[in-house]
Amino acid sequence: MIGDFQALAQAIGRMWRLSDFHRAHWLARGVKENWVPGEPAELEGLPVITKEDLLAAQKRQPPYGGNLCVDPREIAQVHLTTGTSGIGQERYALTAADVHVMGASWARQYQAIGLTPGDVAVLTIPVSFFCAGLSALEGARLHGLVPVLTGVASKDLMLELLVEQRPAYLYGVESLLLQLANLARERGLRFTGLKGVQAVGASPQLLAAASEVYQARVFDVYGCTQAAAKIATTCRLGVAAGTNHFHPEHLFIETRDPASGAPVDEGEAEIILSTTYRAASPVIRFAMRDRVTLVPGGACACGDPLPGFVPGSVGRIDSMLKIRGVNLWPQQVEQILLGYPAVEDFRAQVQRRADGADELLLRVRVQASARAEAAGVAAALESLVRENTMVRPRVVVDNALDDTAGAYKVKRWTDLRRKA
Numbered sequence: 228m229i230g231d232f233q234a235l236a237q238a239i240g241r242m243w244r245l246s247d248f249h250r251a252h253w254l255a256r257g258v259k260e261n262w263v264p265g266e267p268a269e270l271e272g273l274p275v276i277t278k279e280d281l282l283a284a285q286k287r288q289p290p291y292g293g294n295l296c297v298d299p300r301e302i303a304q305v306h307l308t309t310g311t312s313g314i315g316q317e318r319y320a321l322t323a324a325d326v327h328v329m330g331a332s333w334a335r336q337y338q339a340i341g342l343t344p345g346d347v348a349v350l351t352i353p354v355s356f357f358c359a360g361l362s363a364l365e366g367a368r369l370h371g372l373v374p375v376l377t378g379v380a381s382k383d384l385m386l387e388l389l390v391e392q393r394p395a396y397l398y399g400v401e402s403l404l405l406q407l408a409n410l411a412r413e414r415g416l417r418f419t420g421l422k423g424v425q426a427v428g429a430s431p432q433l434l435a436a437a438s439e440v441y442q443a444r445v446f447d448v449y450g451c452t453q454a455a456a457k458i459a460t461t462c463r464l465g466v467a468a469g470t471n472h473f474h475p476e477h478l479f480i481e482t483r484d485p486a487s488g489a490p491v492d493e494g495e496a497e498i499i500l501s502t503t504y505r506a507a508s509p510v511i512r513f514a515m516r517d518r519v520t521l522v523p524g525g526a527c528a529c530g531d532p533l534p535g536f537v538p539g540s541v542g543r544i545d546s547m548l549k550i551r552g553v554n555l556w557p558q559q560v561e562q563i564l565l566g567y568p569a570v571e572d573f574r575a576q577v578q579r580r581a582d583g584a585d586e587l588l589l590r591v592r593v594q595a596s597a598r599a600e601a602a603g604v605a606a607a608l609e610s611l612v613r614e615n616t617m618v619r620p621r622v623v624v625d626n627a628l629d630d631t632a633g634a635y636k637v638k639r640w641t642d643l644r645r646k647a
């Protein structure tokens with residue numbers, strides 16, 4: 228458990244008064260009216276809330292589902308979730324103070340990277356109704372950086388900006404950062420002024436590209452629209468040697484055993500999240516359904532006493548697939564594919580063949596330099612995936628995979644069996 232419990236207790240008291248959503252959710256599940264836990268061990272007395280709960284409430288009572296806890300005139304910004312889960316997009320309101328906290332939570336990351344006021348920051352995640360682009364921009368402003376927003380610019384223009392603006396910082400989704408690195412390599416470009424490259428997700432392949440082409444450390448960020456403030460960011464050591472340390476200033480973070488629900492400080496954990504700062508659209512005990520591998524407080528070589536988790540260890544609790552009786556975590560396959568030097572990106576599809584057997588189809592895009600050996604790459608990936616997961620996939624090289632430069636979260640997996 229990380230965070231200020233007194234602030235959480237106050238937030239819960241406030242929810243009883245102001246949030247019809249939380250109030251109805253708790254009363255319907257047998258919580259005594261106005262009950263507030265007296266210590267962290269009592270928190271389980273309040274049932275968790277899920278994405279489905281929030282979406283159902285917002286459908287019944289649009290747009291905020293009875294969870295707007297301020298006067299509507301105080302709303303400064305509205306965010307939507309990305310919708311990658313396929314079940315809908317929640318809406319969240321923020322006051323000016325909420326927006327400030329969201330930006331301030333980036334400051335610790337910018338500080339860890341060693342960025343100083345006046346440094347140029349190239350932000351490639353489009354500023355839209357998603358939290359990711361907006362929060363990085365707000366953070367850059369608060370930290371005194373000079374943001375250069377590429378939006379959905381072409382990769383040629385992005386490379387031009389990286390050369391001419393001499394940025395100290397580059398932020399983007401992993402697949403875009405890899406594509407830019409490949410293009411830069413082909414054109415013989417090297418970047419020397421970068422202090423850090425920030426990715427949403429970081430594979431061994433990106434680490435290699437970062438040390439060769441970007442000549443900078445890679446940093447990871449973990450957040451969600453429900454929190455708005457970042458949940459964890461990487462310390463100064465970067466993802467190769469460091470930890471994604473939790474941010475306890477504005478959030479109360481419970482780390483629990485995914486099977487038993489008991490609080491844990493090490494090993495695998497599910498994160499349950501509460502906002503202690505958020506005025507407009509707060510969440511109390513939101514079940515992230517993400518599992519992470521914890522790093523206990525004080526265990527990181529950077530010296531930061533805050534606990535956190537191993538960068539790259541985030542996986543979805545509910546994403547396990549069963550293929551021909553074998554349990555398969557999409558993360559396992561991702562690590563193999565994105566860790567393979569010739570692979571740029573992939574899409575995975577689970578489908579039922581005409582003969583009734585389930586099939587895992589992997590479409591991969593390979594680097595230009597490896598296109599001549601496409602068949603060899605496909606065969607190598609087939610056996611690697613089979614050896615490591617016990618599922619034999621069908622691998623097809625498809626260099627026309629849709630471009631994901633404009634997307635914040637790429638939906639790489641589709642299970643067609645669920646639609647049947």
Ligand SMILES: [Zn+2]
Nearest residue numbers: 462470527529
């Ligand atoms: Zn650290």
